[in-house]
Amino acid sequence: MKSLKVIKIGGNIIDDQKSLDEFLETFTKIEDPKILVHGGGKIASEMARSLDIPVKMFEGRRITDEATLDIITMVYAGKINKTIVAKLQSTNCNALGLTGADGNTIEADKRPVLKIDYGYVGDVKKVNFEIIETLISNNITPVFCAITHNKKGQLLNTNADTIATEIAMAFADSYNVELYYCFEKNGVLNDINNEDSVIEQIDSISFKNLVSEGIIADGMLPKISNCINAVNHNVDKVCIGKHDKLFTNKKGYTTIVK
């Protein structure tokens, strides 16, 4: 079976030029077919402030009104996505940037209004992997930003972790898929204040134990639930940690297996 690596980088890498350059240098050397998914970082909020558009958050999540969606589309699909694509091209990685609207690759539903109206936020409905597969079969490296659409003409701000998970799951039946989350910590830590306390491997059973012990909690809970979901849907393994360790043979990150 063919191999595919799906790699998600978060805002902390995007926001730091040196980290981003280092990551892209590592990424371009990965020989397997690969897909990059990137978040947005602080640039969108800075742009909103420059344009006097208020940044509205609820429980740490951005509320996306029309003006905010415009900014997100400009920053994520324009500036960040195309800067990454151009850099990868300079190292002979044949990158091609996408939103979920492009090639109808990712359809989403606008999040229903319940307790709160998140605005133009999408929950992924379907990854149409045929076009993505056509690209990777032609040695193209898709680079997704965190925007999808509802197939009715509406772009939707969509969580980048979820996009990475959904893409990985869409390919899991026909590829050996590995999913990597690059973030600011070494991985899942036994002691949140000790970066050396990385838990090297988590499976469905140890996950439940770690949750009941309160070691996986707060923001890590949905993140690792997402990973467990992926391995339960045929994704071969999910790794989470710092980008400078994940793609070497070094230890120092967390692997989630079934």
Next chain:
Amino acid sequence: MKSLKVIKIGGNIIDDQKSLDEFLETFTKIEDPKILVHGGGKIASEMARSLDIPVKMFEGRRITDEATLDIITMVYAGKINKTIVAKLQSTNCNALGLTGADGNTIEADKRPVLKIDYGYVGDVKKVNFEIIETLISNNITPVFCAITHNKKGQLLNTNADTIATEIAMAFADSYNVELYYCFEKNGVLNDINNEDSVIEQIDSISFKNLVSEGIIADGMLPKISNCINAVNHNVDKVCIGKHDKLFTNKKGYTTIVK
């Protein structure tokens, strides 16, 4: 031989929501494989003003410093391109937005500094049509914005008319290519003040006559030279006029032939 239509829309369509919607409605119905190239319109200049970035022009052409390139990348590749793609997707046209960096589809050289430094402006060097052909063979409709790259990591602001011409010429040996420029006039006019004085057909010989008579002059001269260049490089025909006439069987636009 297979057919291909390359269609360029200018800023006057982008700037007017009603015109853009009407155009996209017409565009989506074109059954042949098709490629859309769009200019930028006034949105980039408005954004620059909102961000207090001075708009610098020389002889009607934008000077693209780093801050301006950022804005252009955000507005052209982000807001405009993705809005068009999402709208086309809603009418079942499987659009996919691109800069020349994406898939390394269009390489350009940074314009050399002579009398004036245009900054990050690119002159097209090469259209790599293989990836574009892979897309259209898979029923994808490429939507290009007016940005290319130099393959060394630098995005470059590039004239949309030229991009359309270069794409058309790249396909001309293997496809029956028709190239359409949608702009704000009915076509080439015998009397610049009379929209009913459209010259219906121009070939290389009548072009020279019209230039020597001063009927093709000023901004029309480079535009029509571009068209003549295209038909001299195997593009089957080039049409120029208003979008609501070009794709009907109505008369009222100019066709340029060899």
